[in-house]
Amino acid sequence: MSNFITSNCATLSGSIKVPGDKSISHRSIILGSISHGITKVSGFLEGEDSLATLNAFKSMGVKIERNGSNVVINGVGMHGLKAATSPLNLGNSGTSMRLMSGLLSAQSFDSELCGDESLSKRPMGRVIEPLRQMGADISGVDSKPPLSIKGGNQLSAIEYTLPVASAQIKSCVLLAGLYSEGKTTVIENGVSRDHTERMLRGFGYDVDSSHNTISIQGGGSLQACEIEVPSDISSAAFFMVAACISENSNIVLKAVNINSTRTGVIDILKLMGGKIELTNERLQAGELIADIKVYSSRLKGIQIPKNLVPIAIDEFPVLFIAASCAQGETVLTGAKELRVKESDRIQVMADGLTSLGIENEVLEDGIKIKGGQFKEQTSLIKSHHDHRISMAFAIASVRSKFNIEIEGVDNVKTSFPNFVELANSIGMSIKEVA
Ligand code: S3P
DSSP states (O other), X not given: OOEEEEEOOSOOEEEEOOOBOHHHHHHHHHHHHTSEEXXXXXXXXXXXXXHHHHHHHHHTTOEEEEETTEEEEEEEOTTOOXXXXXXXXXXXXXXXXXXXXXXXXXSSSOEEEEOOTTGGGSOOHHHHHHHHHTTOEEEEETTEEEEEEEOOOOOBOOEEEOSSOOHHHHHHHHHHHTTSBSEEEEEOSSXXXXXXXXXXXXXXXXXXXXXXXXXXXXXXXXXXXXXXXXXXXXXXXXXXXXXXXXXXXXXXXXXXXXXXXXXHHHHXXXXXXXXXXXXXXXXXXXXXXXXXXXXXXXXXXXXXXXXXXXXXXXGHHHHHHHHHTSBSEEEEOSOGGXXXXXXXXXXXXXXXXXXXXXXXXXXXXXXXXXXXXXXXXXXXXXXXXXXXXXXXXXXXXXXXXXXXXXXXXXXGGGTOTTXXXXXXXXXXXXXXXX
């Protein structure tokens, strides 16, 4: 197990490109594998999560070659996957498990899906429920992993209203819908990321979406295509906050995906007074990207608008660091989902902030944070092996006069393998020690 030890730094500057988007990387492997022809992916995220998806499809007989972030997938078509010879281990990756459950429920063979300690605690009832309605034979242990899926069932289309705004549940149902008889419709009760819908269209599959309703007709096929994965806004978010809370700083984050279902972090930071400019906006493989300039800012506490919660869902750990450095109080509600991410991100962040002397109050579905000054830590910050908690507290070092030590940072590799290198290249001071 390794730890981060961070020291304070002066100013941040430079122009950097964070790695490829995790959500898009997963989907490129899934859809590339079941398409006809050769899909070439560039900018693929070489993180453990997306590699778990890649290896799972290799185990199901798909020929996939990878050279760094360039991946070539030899699609086997809708019905060409084969049973893996052992359970598919998806590590820490909830996205792999939830999306693949949908796809594998519709195959002719049985599958077993398992993961690490954190993934084994995450709720899967949210995908089991709609898949059973479609006719799938899927079960977990108390609705948690490992999941067993019996193949050989012809699924039927359903109309499903999502109980929570979740792209993972939506995508799971849509992937099962590709194989179902009839038209599958998902109704969202809040905006969630739309990469599955966009990428399905990129592979030539018709997707009807209007307002909050997305429909696909089962029984079609996908044609291979080229995918250039843009930089992940969820990774860029760490440095957006770092630049906002540091003195005399300005940085540029290049070619970041600014899909409007992902930009809540920019909206929230701007509401807090963050100086952020988007330049050079352009389209890349069906996704909008831009270079993001971020300057030192005087942040103020805000009540976070509820509609921004699902489109900033992964960025709250680092937004809590921004709130800790803002003047006044920041209040987040309507974010219960944070409690079932890789860790209980409300409680784990609250504990770490308390250890750094930041006043906060935990709410059932959010948190209140009073901006203040980081004091010398009273206990080691426990990341609970959650990548985004580790990186968020590393960003706090920009404003702390004292070293900060964060325990159990190994999982940063799941989403952002070169985090330390990039952070240090813009002037931060983070050491990873075994
Ligand atoms: C993801 C969707 C989100 C997000 C996760 C990736 C995806 O989860 O938190 O990191 O790629 O579909 P939910 O859909 O459960 O909110």
